[in-house]
Amino acid sequence: MCEYCVKHGEGQKWYLQAKNYSDDLLSDLQRRKFIEDFFTHPESLEDDAKQLERLDRAPGFVRRVVRWRTTSRMKKIHFGQVLPIEDVERIFDFATSIVRVACICRQAVLGSEQRYCYGVSMAPDGGRLGEIIRAIDASYLTGPDTAGLESLSKEEALAAFRQHEREGLCHTVWTFVAPFIGGICNCDRSDCMAMRSTVTHGVPVMFRAEYVAQVDRELCNGCRACMRACQFGAVSYSAAQNKALIDPRRCYGCGVCRSLCAKNAILLPDRSTVRAAANVW
Numbered sequence: 001m002c003e004y005c006v007k008h009g010e011g012q013k014w015y016l017q018a019k020n021y022s023d024d025l026l027s028d029l030q031r032r033k034f035i036e037d038f039f040t041h042p043e044s045l046e047d048d049a050k051q052l053e054r055l056d057r058a059p060g061f062v063r064r065v066v067r068w069r070t071t072s073r074m075k076k077i078h079f080g081q082v083l084p085i086e087d088v089e090r091i092f093d094f095a096t097s098i099v100r101v102a103c104i105c106r107q108a109v110l111g112s113e114q115r116y117c118y119g120v121s122m123a124p125d126g127g128r129l130g131e132i133i134r135a136i137d138a139s140y141l142t143g144p145d146t147a148g149l150e151s152l153s154k155e156e157a158l159a160a161f162r163q164h165e166r167e168g169l170c171h172t173v174w175t176f177v178a179p180f181i182g183g184i185c186n187c188d189r190s191d192c193m194a195m196r197s198t199v200t201h202g203v204p205v206m207f208r209a210e211y212v213a214q215v216d217r218e219l220c221n222g223c224r225a226c227m228r229a230c231q232f233g234a235v236s237y238s239a240a241q242n243k244a245l246i247d248p249r250r251c252y253g254c255g256v257c258r259s260l261c262a263k264n265a266i267l268l269p270d271r272s273t274v275r276a277a278a279n280v281w
């Protein structure tokens, strides 16, 4: 179990707790302000990107201090976790409404509206989260083909997530002032600021999944589709054995490799059952 499960999940997965999506948490004005600022200032992500690049050139002890301070601060306000499609489906089972909005990272990095983020609410029509987002008159929500918020049925949302996964995107769930959960995104390392921060620059702003991937050596035919799909560099290939190998200490447990394996040779057991990965978050 990750730290959030202990703090915000009562020993269960924190993102499967309906109370963490509740409208009640949005009566907190500070949290509402944080969400409004977050969605209206994509340019702040560009500043963050520049700072991360500067940090790469800093001495080791500076990097360690900044890393610790950033991670500690982000755990309080905006931290995420990788999750596989079956847990996305569990969230959709109890959600009352699902809305799709533009991804702020892609807006900042690519300068265009790309709809890969989903707000999940326990209240009809997006609840207070929907109200906040609808009230934001930001250019990134009013692009040429936008309809503001798009409401999706659970089936439509799940089909979209499966398609994102086939495209190689990794599902992640996010707090907006913990423990409130504002949404689930579909990320890739080139455009997602959180993945860049965590994986490329070594400043973690998201936990790995509660799972870790393993290869069934009997079923694997060595095609290497999983290796090409993994955004975390966790898969290698043994020519001598003609098998894929997954490093449990590098695996984030996203399950993208599993969905692209034509031989169904990839399993996703609970992280706690894999000794080498059990305490790697």
Ligand code: SF4
Pocket (backbone or CB within 6 Å): 215, 219, 220, 221, 222, 223, 224, 225, 226, 227, 243, 244, 260, 261, 262, 263, 264, 265, 266
């Ligand atoms: S995609 Fe599946 S069959 Fe192909 S190398 Fe990976 S585990 Fe083996």
Ligand code: SF4
Pocket (backbone or CB within 6 Å): 212, 213, 229, 230, 231, 232, 233, 234, 235, 246, 250, 251, 252, 253, 254, 255, 256, 257, 258
């Ligand atoms: S090995 Fe598979 S489950 Fe692990 S991080 Fe890579 S793609 Fe995700």
